[in-house]
Ligand SMILES: Nc1ncnc2c1ncn2[C@@H]1O[C@H](COP(=O)(O)OP(=O)(O)OP(=O)(O)O)[C@@H](O)[C@H]1O
């Protein structure tokens with residue numbers, strides 16, 4: 001079973017404004033609400049790929065109810081710990097560029113954190129834990145480190161997609177997959193990663209220094225680089241019209257996990273990951289099955305040795 005953990009779920013409020021101007025009254029051309037947060041997005045794309053997952057984390061208030069109702073309508077299993085405060089609302093402003101305002105998240109008591117650790121301790125061999133996104137600012141920064149260690153001791157595979165400060169405490173634990181984007185990788189290696197060649201060089205150094213089974217460095221329209229043991233693969237994604245980059249990274253994580261779950265060869269797993277990322281980038285919301293199937297044959301994967 002894949003268990004996605006979203007400690008800081010969100011209602012993503014998408015606001016499209018033409019001719020946006022700061023300091024003035026702007027009126028929207030289009031708005032939409034989505035249930036978001038990185039782990040929740042992973043669960044939603046896994047569902048499109050017919051892979052079962054359980055979504056957990058903290059939800060609260062009217063916004064938390066919206067998130068749970070959305071998952072329930074999509075028949076995605078959810079097992080959230082309820083908190084007093086409401087789940088956050090993140091604003092995704094789409095003008096001629098994309099601007100995001102992500103909230104810090106609700107207050108979470110130490111009792112609720114303990115309840116989450118207990119819940120995660122129930123999983124064991126054959127399970128995969130996906131720790132994704134930010135941690136509410138009221139919660140200790142090293143929680144991913146603790147959750148990863150607990151999971152690892154129980155033979156649970158651990159996947160993390162989060163910012164450096166939150167992922168770093170977990171880097172002493174063996175991990176199955178991490179997916180920094182090229183900017184995040186720059187923060188780890190102390191070099192600006194601008195090209196695929198940079199990612200290959202510095203990603204390999206980083207990979208060799210850590211106990212990570214798969215390191216996927218995503219580079220938006222330039223695709224991604226995958227390190228898998230001695231092998232390095234470069235993916236070129238399909239070309240298309242970027243409509244929405246929110247959740248493209250989460251979709252690529254979902255595609256990769258689905259490939260592993262289905263026992264696909266690693267190149268096909270990587271291709272599925274890229275097709276999911278593109279299917280999200282080229283649509284208004286998250287990737288749907290029809291688009292993933294459409295983009296999959298258009299992904300190019302080449303191996304380096
Ligand atoms: N413009 C694009 N064209 C084609 N594929 C894209 C594009 N943007 C994203 N993708 C696909 O999605 C994957 C993940 O994108 P990206 O590198 O932007 O992740 P991210 O920074 O984690 O994204 P986010 O945090 O916005 O979800 C890429 O590796 C690629 O496969």
Ligand SMILES: O=P(O)(O)OC[C@@]1(O)O[C@H](CO)[C@@H](O)[C@@H]1O
Nearest residue numbers: 010036037038090102133134247
């Ligand atoms: O603030 P975080 O947790 O880092 O990111 C949250 C978020 O931006 O990530 C998802 C897209 O990846 C969105 O659904 C959500 O709003």
